[in-house]
Amino acid sequence: MIEPGSVSAKPRVSLSEPKDFLALLKPRVMSLVVLTAVTGMVAAPGTMNPVLAIVSILAIAVGAGASGALNMWYDADIDARMSRTKLRPVPSGRVEPDAALAFGLGLSIFSVMVLGLAANWFAAAFLAFTIFFYAVIYTMGLKRSTPQNIVIGGAAGAFPPMIGWAAVTGDMSLAGFVLFMIIFLWTPPHFWALALFKMKEYGSVGVPMLPNVAGEASTRRQIFAYSLILVPVGVAPFFLGFAGPVYGVVAALMGANFLRHAYAVLKMADGDEKMIPAKRLFGFSILYLFGLFITLLGETVVIRLLAGGAA
Secondary structure (H helix, E strand, O other): OOOOOOOOOOOOOOOOOOOHHHHHHHHHHHHEEEEEEEEHHHHHHOOOOOHHHHHHHHHHHHHHHHHHHHHHHOHHHOOOOOOOOOOOOOOOOOOOHHHHHHHHHHHHHHHHHHHHOOHHHHHHHHHHHHHHHHHHHHHHHOOOOOOOOOHHHHHHHHHHHHHHHHHHHHOOOOOHHHHHHHHHHHHHHHHHHHHHHHHHHHHOOOOOOHHHHHHHHHHHHHHHHHHHHHHHHHHHHHHHOOOOOOHHHHHHHHHHHHHHHHHHHHHOOOOOOOOOOHHHHHHHHHHHHHHHHHHHHHHHHHHHHHHHHOO
């Protein structure tokens, strides 16, 4: 039995390449972190030196990557037994567990210090808490102990827009919290859709994802319930006045499509082996979140440019 955080106790020649350490950072997750953090930074009132803003975004991205490295280090035992994750650098043997741990810890400290120096120490402390929350509270605590792991642990992935906001303002606000809630409420239907068609794999490694514990029917109902809450919250930035009409229309249309996919999942039959509706919801959910934040970011930039030109 392989213990968490290790795949082998035997020393071996390192096969690591730079691309393997890059993979430890979970680049696709980092892209979402960068987008949401930049959106929070641009939407925040006030201005920031462009160079310091770029450095701050890079620090937030590196902090997110550090969390990913620590997650891969600890989860190497179960990653090695799942088709979706078995080729990751640690379980595949391309990066030694100790190297992944040192890499994650080093980048964690580096990213927090850089953000503190480039922006402010409130934002840096927020980033430190986010890394701790994802690596320790979620990965080491919640993931293997409760079917609500995604609900609670999803907060870690929802913090970046608030950190971006804090980098500019040095505090938090209702607008930043709304951006947090969009990602927080999006996470359960997104990951539970994945868990439905990867249910057997999660069950085989002992991760208590909701479909394995509560059953498919309960999971489908909870996906739809969270989707019903998510869609109006997704439109909330328009009604609260920190997003314009373009965002409002995009959020409403994409939200309606999200509900359409979630309803299709709700109506799936028990034992559906193909899980087509769940796969479609999972794929569209990624497009939905990127679409909301890209629209909010682009619209905010255009409005500010027009306002500056008019002045």
